[in-house]
Amino acid sequence: MNKPAMPNSFRTGPDEQGMFGIFGGRFVAETLMPLILDLEEQWNKAKTDPEFKAELQNLSTHYAGRPSKLYFAEGLTKHLGGAKVYFKREDLNHTGSHKINNCLGQILLAKRMGKKRIIAETGAGQHGVASATVAARFGYPCVVYMGATDVARQSPNVFRMKLLGAEVRPVTAGHGTLKDAMNEALRDWVTNVEDTYYLIGTAAGPHPYPELVRDFQSVIGSEARAQMLEQEGRLPDVIIAAVGGGSNAIGLFHPFLDDKDVRIIGIEAGGRGLDGIEHCASMNAGKPGVLHGNRTYLLQNADGQILDGHSISAGLDYPGVGPEHSWLRDSGRVQYEPILDDEALEAFQLTTRVEGIIPALESAHAIAHAMKIVPKMDKDQLVIVNLSGRGDKDVHTVANMLGMEI
Amino acid sequence: MTTRIDRRMAKLKAEGRPALVTYIMGGDPDYETSLSIMKALPVSGSDVIELGMPFSDPMADGPAIQAAGLRALKAGQTLARTLKMASEFRAVDNDTPIVLMGYYNPIYIYGVDRFLTDAKASGIDGLIVVDLPPEMDEELCIPALKAGVNFIRLATPTTDDKRLPKVLENTSGFVYYVSMTGITGSALADTAKVSAAVTRIKGHTALPVCVGFGVKTAEQARVIGASADGVVVGTAIVNAVANVLGPKGEKTADPAEAVATLVSGLAQGVRAARLAAAE
Numbered sequence: 001m002n003k004p005a006m007p008n009s010f011r012t013g014p015d016e017q018g019m020f021g022i023f024g025g026r027f028v029a030e031t032l033m034p035l036i037l038d039l040e041e042q043w044n045k046a047k048t049d050p051e052f053k054a055e056l057q058n059l060s061t062h063y064a065g066r067p068s069k070l071y072f073a074e075g076l077t078k079h080l081g082g083a084k085v086y087f088k089r090e091d092l093n094h095t096g097s098h099k100i101n102n103c104l105g106q107i108l109l110a111k112r113m114g115k116k117r118i119i120a121e122t123g124a125g126q127h128g129v130a131s132a133t134v135a136a137r138f139g140y141p142c143v144v145y146m147g148a149t150d151v152a153r154q155s156p157n158v159f160r161m162k163l164l165g166a167e168v169r170p171v172t173a174g175h176g177t178l179k180d181a182m183n184e185a186l187r188d189w190v191t192n193v194e195d196t197y198y199l200i201g202t203a204a205g206p207h208p209y210p211e212l213v214r215d216f217q218s219v220i221g222s223e224a225r226a227q228m229l230e231q232e233g234r235l236p237d238v239i240i241a242a243v244g245g246g247s248n249a250i251g252l253f254h255p256f257l258d259d260k261d262v263r264i265i266g267i268e269a270g271g272r273g274l275d276g277i278e279h280c281a282s283m284n285a286g287k288p289g290v291l292h293g294n295r296t297y298l299l300q301n302a303d304g305q306i307l308d309g310h311s312i313s314a315g316l317d318y319p320g321v322g323p324e325h326s327w328l329r330d331s332g333r334v335q336y337e338p339i340l341d342d343e344a345l346e347a348f349q350l351t352t353r354v355e356g357i358i359p360a361l362e363s364a365h366a367i368a369h370a371m372k373i374v375p376k377m378d379k380d381q382l383v384i385v386n387l388s389g390r391g392d393k394d395v396h397t398v399a400n401m402l403g404m405e406i
Numbered sequence: 407m408t409t410r411i412d413r414r415m416a417k418l419k420a421e422g423r424p425a426l427v428t429y430i431m432g433g434d435p436d437y438e439t440s441l442s443i444m445k446a447l448p449v450s451g452s453d454v455i456e457l458g459m460p461f462s463d464p465m466a467d468g469p470a471i472q473a474a475g476l477r478a479l480k481a482g483q484t485l486a487r488t489l490k491m492a493s494e495f496r497a498v499d500n501d502t503p504i505v506l507m508g509y510y511n512p513i514y515i516y517g518v519d520r521f522l523t524d525a526k527a528s529g530i531d532g533l534i535v536v537d538l539p540p541e542m543d544e545e546l547c548i549p550a551l552k553a554g555v556n557f558i559r560l561a562t563p564t565t566d567d568k569r570l571p572k573v574l575e576n577t578s579g580f581v582y583y584v585s586m587t588g589i590t591g592s593a594l595a596d597t598a599k600v601s602a603a604v605t606r607i608k609g610h611t612a613l614p615v616c617v618g619f620g621v622k623t624a625e626q627a628r629v630i631g632a633s634a635d636g637v638v639v640g641t642a643i644v645n646a647v648a649n650v651l652g653p654k655g656e657k658t659a660d661p662a663e664a665v666a667t668l669v670s671g672l673a674q675g676v677r678a679a680r681l682a683a684a685e
Binding site for chain 1: 461462463464465466468472479484485486509510511512513514515516536537538539540541542559560561562563564565566569573584587588589592
């Protein structure tokens with residue numbers, strides 16, 4: 001594969017066709033094409049509208065609880081004995097993860113567009129909960145598609161969505177995970193084009209979703225950058241985030257992309273190892289292909305059939321990744337590394353014990369990588385790990401993995 | 407440059423009747439059976455064959471075609487084998503047009519240039535690729551047209567008059583009008599609305615307009631065929647295959663015969679279309 005020439009800025013994409021280099025685009029059925037063109041037009045108007053910004057700002061502050069703290073993880077830092085580790089505390093947001101940032105932005109877009117019904121897909125249930133939450137807050141009916149496997153392993157979130165008034169529709173196709181939920185949400189959207197807003201939860205899908213989700217999530221990186229400058233007087237040396245579809249990661253990374261001395265690392269789900277097919281490391285073990293409206297790195301066989309993959313973490317259990325990550329990988333700006341199920345589980349337990357914070361299994365993947373590199377770094381170096389969500393939803397899965405009954 | 411599609415459509419226009427376009431999933435339930443089904447289609451009255459290329463994630467398809475694709479993949483179908491099926495069919499029928507229908511990723515992975523070369527050599531006349539709208543024409547549509555393969559575009563109820571010219575711009579062979587907003591296999595839309603849409607599209611193009619999504623019976627084929635240049639039937643045929651498969655996928659009757667019976671009925675429907683319209 002040809003390496004693209006180094007751009008002057010890594011923050012200008014996508015182009016007018018919705019492409020990040022060869023990645024991204026609008027690979028959708030004709031029925032949906034007028035809808036995504038309309039969304040793009042409305043989004044372009046909204047993003048420069050002071051009223052839209054003010055309403056989002058107000059909700060972010062008073063409803064979601066932003067800004068989230070940049071917390072010096074002293075216990076973990078001492079334990080690892082290297083660089084200073086900071087957590088960006090997205091777990092403290094309303095609904096317990098970064099997903100609310102995007103949902104608030106998109107529900108305001110849906111309102112602007114006069115839509116009457118919200119649909120969403122979810123893996124771990126974090127995005128489903130955030131979608132159900134904003135739908136409840138703004139009085140919309142909401143249908144959440146969720147793989148049947150995920151419904152079983154994330155039952156607390158399923159109940160939360162139901163309490164919030166959403167209808168959860170289990171999807172039995174494939175392995176019953178995020179990929180299958182997204183197919184089913186697209187089938188709903190193509191059927192209910194008139195009144196339905198599709199609230200995509202990650203920075204993937206057809207243009208303009210990767211861009212708009214990134215922009216709504218970039219509040220994470222913008223805050224973290226300012227907070228680090230204020231608390232330490234300089235930028236971090238390394239920033240780390242877990243990548244499933246990649247919305248929390250692109251949100252943290254994007255404001256730092258042109259800070260060339262900041263090393264940026266995205267963590268993929270290595271599952272049970274990259275040798276077989278039981279992982280979700282699309283950028284380490286997949287190749288470019290077209291799925292769910294965009295071209296990106298995908299886990300697939302030689303015939304172009306998409307593979308199901310595996311991760312202990314439902315939120316990372318997706319055979320693709322947002323297109324901007326694929327571009328950042330090929331351009332070399334961001335390094336993507338796999339973390340195994342076992343390593344994530346160890347990070348989950350360690351963080352709980354030395355920090356008194358139960359991280360989401362997704363975030364535990366990012367922490368696990370910090371555990372590998374931080375001990376080898378100098379004590380005056382600075383690392384930010386995106387603690388994208390809290391782990392209450394994962395206690396059943398973890399208990400199961402540890403052979404405990406609860 | 408005329409293709410088998412152009413010639414067949416011109417012939418049917420001269421005969422004064424709409425085309426019966428039949429969809430089957432390549433490799434469902436297995437390669438040999440699928441080939442025998444394909445060979446039975448023209449004999450039973452099908453005018454154009456849409457040969458489905460199975461894909462793991464068919465986002466515009468309902469449960470019936472999803473299941474058919476999975477059966478085919480499980481039986482070892484690949485894009486290369488679908489092309490091989492077409493060329494084996496060509497050995498016995500050199501006139502019936504074959505349109506490959508499916509999703510882009512298997513073609514992208516096969517390699518666009520290699521795919522077009524092999525498709526031509528296998529006797530493929532046209533392509534319908536669901537997830538390649540006009541905005542993505544550089545990917546496959548333009549290379550296909552250069553290679554002399556028709557690129558058949560879907561127009562839908564959401565394709566308004568403003569957008570229609572863009573959709574029609576690089577379309578050739580025929581225009582496939584999707585009768586409703588939805589996935590394959592849903593209930594047929596209001597037929598009056600469908601004929602109004604066909605008339606609207608005909609105002610923008612001289613190409614034949616075929617209507618699909620939701621047509622299951624001979625009666626529906628007759629009604630739709632009164633205004634459309636062709637009627638596409640997919641899910642009903644795929645179901646005819648599924649209906650003669652047991653719980654473990656074993657055949658309880660001959661799928662080719664089951665499909666032939668259905669298609670013969672549909673063929674009578676389209677042949678009655680203009681007679682009824684003239685009454």
